[in-house]
Amino acid sequence: MRYSKTDIGLLIIRVVIGASMMAFHGLPKLMGGVDTWTKIGQSMQNIGINFLPTVWGFSAGFTETVASFLLILGLWTRPASWLLAFTMLVAAVMHFSKGDGLSGASHALEFLAIYVAFGIMGPGKISIDKK
Helix, strand or coil: CCCCHHHHHHHHHHHHHHHHHHHHHHHHHHHCHHHHHHHHHHHHHHHCCCCCHHHHHHHHHHHHHHHHHHHHHCCCHHHHHHHHHHHHHHHHHHHHHCCCHHHHHHHHHHHHHHHHHHHHHCCCCCCCCCC
16 A cells, blocks of 8 residues: 555654653653642643642643554544643643743644644544554
């Protein structure tokens, strides 16, 4: 089977973005333990959720790790992408609420755009979803 340039490009984006999110954001959050999870989970207050910050913080790290791995594989890509998009939305809102402005929130917004795009279009043909 011959793959299009688009499918090869989507694979490259999935692998690079997924590995970056998993290695530099997800795993450090998971390894940070309860204090880290609680601190991160308090970001949910910015969207009106004021309960169980430790659970929300753990969920962010878990999502950034496991959903990123699924993105790399191209397995359950759309649901994984929407979970990651929500996590990045909360991160962007947190940066804006801290007064970081667009320069502080830009990284989360960039990831958000990529995850929304994968949520809409899927992983491409070079994926487990398509096999």
